[in-house]
Amino acid sequence: MNALNLPFDSNDMLAGLRAWIECESPTFDAAAVDRMMDLAARDMAEAGAVIDRIPGRMGFGGSVRARFPHPDFGKPGILILGHMDTVHPVGTLAKLPFRREGEICYGPGIMDMKGGNYLCLEAVRQILRAGLTTPLPVTILFTPDEEVGTPATRDLIEAEAARNRFILIPEPARPDGGAVIGRYAIARFNLRTHGRPSHAGWALSEGRSAIAAMARKVLQIEAMTGPDCTFSVGVIRAGQWVNCVAAECEAEVLSMAKRQEDLDRGVAAMLALAGEEDEVVLEVHRGVTRPVWAPDQPGTMALYGLARRIAAEIGFDLTAASAGGGSDGNFTGAMGLPTLDSIGVRGKGLHTLNEHIVVESLAERARLVAGLLMHLPEGAS
Template sequence: MPADPIAAVLDLPFDQEAMLAGLCRWVACESPTFDAAAVERMLDMAARDLALLGARIERIPGQMDFAGCVRARFPHAAPEGTPGVLVLAHLDTVHPVGTLERLPIRREGNRCYGPAILDMKGGTYIALEAIRQILRAGLATPLPVTVLLTSDEEVGSPSTRDLIEAEAARHKVVLVPEPARPSGGVVTGRYAIARFNLRTTGRPSHAGARLAEGRSAIREMCRQVVAIEAMTTDDCTFSVGVIRGGQWVNCVATHCDAEALSMAKRQADLDAGVARMLALKSTNPDVTLEVTRGVTRPVWEPDERVMALYRLARGIANRIGFDIGHESSGGGSDGNFTGALGIPTLDGLGVAGAGAHTLEEHILVDSLVPRARLFAGLLASVE
């Protein structure tokens, strides 16, 4: 690297339109978490792009019926095993295959729409573009760079947490290209999150002929949903996002299943919320309620090393021509795991936009180049 690596990064020839075209190719490859074959197709595409950059590609098999992962290591003069920079990103999305029909890839002025274009294919793509431009310029990063692309982040990373933590432990710094904050800032901490699975079991009967003999699992679950969401406070929130029950409209429902999520800024508050969820009881003695805890993301609170990483990023952004704030954020990411381990982590380094997880998801096209340049500046500066 030159004596002033940021000056070198400022000269890298990022091309907004070429980047947008490449990103749209990724967005066109739909990859919802629960469709392992679709996610594997997206991993194939990204692995090929990384291989073209000269990375050594490793495919890690999936578990729990999820797709696998891609680990890409770039050549470096440092001895094998030297702790470096881990770029941590996911390629699974919340949008089912077919969403492109309702959310087609389209550009309207400074906005470009498409499923997962913001969360987080946009950020992942600009991270690769940052690496591409550094390599094309013949620049050498101070530390080795590894990219880990995972497949189940959108459901809490149940099959990849151990891999993420093991890989991060071998690195000095973790960079996560999740979307930028609405302010354009980055993320230096994330709230704790817990998921829960609930099941009510009632007693069936013919809904037309013998309604009174039945005990509806759906009715009890509805009562639980209202009670759960009423537990929300400023310290700990509760929401139910999935509910399924019954099979025939003329039969009192025997089973009903739901999924709930709790989020807190402090681990102690989440632990208290978990205890409240696990202590829930059925309001009807003839209907049983089971509550089991699902995946959890630990709270990540910034320390001085994280703030030093932020200050470095802010200084780079200022030299590029913009400013970035920082914040702790909800809506967990895999940065929860690495940050909670005490590994300096900077999150929210992706593109700017809005509407993540909705049919209005879009990026701001003019954020592609400055955010990619910021990412390149970090890779060029972290020691």
């Protein structure tokens, strides 16, 4: 049987996906992420996989590795890599419930990236049900911390990737439905201002506001954005009493660049902001970094070429480009491993209360993944 003729049904897949979407799993709630991993582990075990639960660290949830039956079990093969954490806090379902409206389905994390994860499992499941054997063994690894830069599982991802020949990442498709064959570099920074407290009504002039100082730095930092390197402040925490001049303020900054040398200059500019001004001290600490995944690597381009041919058989044109917005493909791509990213669902509104997918893309992309699993390494070595 041709893998493209397997009985993928978007409606059936959506019914199975619903449980994953209604199991909320924000990154910073380790117990919630572990509940999601339990659900995924059960579904993959039911499909026949050998399951390894890998404990979390640094306050994050654990990971799940599923290795599917194969005559060459344990040998280098295909790694499907996805994350189960989302940016949506527990309780988001009250505002963004799982609901279908025609050909669109909404839900927290349905686009980024539980929909893509689920369709990959369905691809493997349908191959096994049909009694087919993939040329290479297949492993799925789901991790808990991608939305915050993968601080706890980067080493796990890189170790597992090094044991395999090809990496497939079902992050959501680009706006035109295309795949990703390279990603920009990303650096995170943690900032803290130290001021001097005082009573805001009785002795305002005696204080030095850490909040005001940070606000001025926010404007300075975002003004550093240019065509080669961007800067954005996404988190600020400060203050406890409105009648007290704040002594401390924290902020988190994200910087993105197309080339590593541009990011290096951006990192130097951020670190140079540290110091004291008007009796307020600013600390700048570099956080987790995603390396540049350079486009046009031969192995990745061969993998993409195979995917595009398979997509054409299915009935659509799969474009490809380098992209911003980091993923764990930054790591595997930077390792030089053939990596095809963003082959997951089509949709819009990721990270918002309008997050949704095009339902028909579930079967469409499951066929693409099944085709890749049944044809690799043919034409992509």
